[in-house]
Amino acid sequence: xxxxxxxxxxxxxxxxxxxxxxxxxxxxxxxxxxxxxxxxxxxxxxxxxxxxxxxxxxxxxxxxxxxxxxxxxxxxxxxxxxxxxxxxxxxxxxxxxxxxxxxxxxxxxxxxxxxxxxxxxxxxxxxxxxxxxxxxxxxxxxxxxxxxxxxxxxxxxxxxxxxxxxxxxxxxxxxxxxxxxxxxxxxxxxxxxxxxxxxxxxxxxxxxxxxxxxxxxxxxxxxxxxxxxxxxxxxxxxxxxxxxxxxxxxxxxxxxxxxxxxx
Amino acid sequence: xxxxxxxxxxxxxxxxxxxxxxxxxxxxxxxxxxxxxxxxxxxxxxxxxxxxxxxxxxxxxxxxxxxxxxxxxxxxxxxxxxxxxxxxxxxxx
Numbered sequence: 001x002x003x004x005x006x007x008x009x010x011x012x013x014x015x016x017x018x019x020x021x022x023x024x025x026x027x028x029x030x031x032x033x034x035x036x037x038x039x040x041x042x043x044x045x046x047x048x049x050x051x052x053x054x055x056x057x058x059x060x061x062x063x064x065x066x067x068x069x070x071x072x073x074x075x076x077x078x079x080x081x082x083x084x085x086x087x088x089x090x091x092x093x094x095x096x097x098x099x100x101x102x103x104x105x106x107x108x109x110x111x112x113x114x115x116x117x118x119x120x121x122x123x124x125x126x127x128x129x130x131x132x133x134x135x136x137x138x139x140x141x142x143x144x145x146x147x148x149x150x151x152x153x154x155x156x157x158x159x160x161x162x163x164x165x166x167x168x169x170x171x172x173x174x175x176x177x178x179x180x181x182x183x184x185x186x187x188x189x190x191x192x193x194x195x196x197x198x199x200x201x202x203x204x205x206x207x208x209x210x211x212x213x214x215x216x217x218x219x220x221x222x223x224x225x226x227x228x229x230x231x232x233x234x235x236x237x238x239x240x241x242x243x244x245x246x247x248x249x250x251x252x253x254x255x256x257x258x259x260x261x262x263x
Numbered sequence: 264x265x266x267x268x269x270x271x272x273x274x275x276x277x278x279x280x281x282x283x284x285x286x287x288x289x290x291x292x293x294x295x296x297x298x299x300x301x302x303x304x305x306x307x308x309x310x311x312x313x314x315x316x317x318x319x320x321x322x323x324x325x326x327x328x329x330x331x332x333x334x335x336x337x338x339x340x341x342x343x344x345x346x347x348x349x350x351x352x353x354x355x356x
Contacts (some may be wrong), residue, residue, distance in 0.1 A: 166346045172342055173342055173345045173346045173349055174346075174349065176314060176317055176318045176321065176342055176343055176345075176346035177314055177346035177347075177349045177350050177353075179317045179318065179321075180310075180313040180314040180317040180318075180343075180346055180347070180350060181313070181350075183313040183317055184310050184312070184313030184314075184350065186317060187308040187309045187312060187313055188305060190308060191305070191309065192305060245306065
């Protein structure tokens with residue numbers, strides 16, 4: 001008889017401090033969430049350091065992988081923003097890679113018997129993390145938009161070719177619509193990762209409890225087991241897709257900032 | 264028997280690639296399957312939700328600041344819903 005160590009499907013989202021740190025009254029403890037962010041960042045740095053260490057005309061496998069990633073994001077930025085988007089490439093590339101790696105690292109199974117603080121943690125399944133990323137994007141959009149277009153940036157909120165009496169109402173709606181962008185961006189990534197991981201753990205939990213029931217009931221465990229296999233495959237798709245969607249929308253919003261005055 | 268077999272030319276590579284292209288061409292339109300469509304649905308729902316949430320929040324905060332509860336909250340909900348629909352129409356286009 002074995003006993004499952006993981007309890008509910010929500011336990012995986014618990015934030016656990018590992019090293020207690022305080023900056024004045026602010027709690028800046030190193031948590032499992034922060035630890036996994038550092039792991040993701042470290043993994044990306046190591047990957048690119050290794051891939052570009054011996055840059056050659058005929059690339060090694062690692063270098064080809066890095067080049068494919070580079071060209072993928074480079075094409076995306078050029079197609080969405082145009083040649084002026086070149087300066088945003090480092091940001092979009094960093095954002096895309098980090099979200100992709102954070103999503104994918106969340107799929108690594110936890111080794112049994114590890115303390116809770118060392119369990120695999122999906123940082124992007126927390127709204128505050130995705131909201132912070134979205135806020136950085138929207139801050140760049142606003143700052144660059146005003147720097148590039150000056151007050152012409154406000155044209156973004158005034159759709160052209162409308163009767164003047166509709167303007168006040170529509171400007172209000174456009175402003176709210178603009179402000180809702182970071183939230184929409186953040187909710188989408190968070191909800192996808194969160195929901196996917198809950199479903200995954202639910203199915204897995206069903207398998208364990210059905211097996212624990214003993215007798216012929218154990219046979220029913222096959223269904224949730226197959227379900228969890230399917231959801232795992234789906235989660236890999238979602239992990240890549242959501243990183244891509246986040247990057248695409250960032251590009252679309254940056255495009256608005258670059259071309260606000262042309263409206 | 265052997266003469267007939269000799270006459271028949273082996274299928275040329277050109278003809279083979281033509282056939283391959285034809286077969287690929289038939290399959291191509293089905294390629295964008297449930298993945299992107301499902302992503303689009305996710306996107307639409309979060310766009311609508313975010314507009315409504317921001318509108319409501321702004322209305323609520325203005326109410327608290329100006330002490331006009333509940334009027335600005337109601338206006339905020341209405342405008343937020345409109346903004347959500349605006350997001351939706353923009354993202355679907």
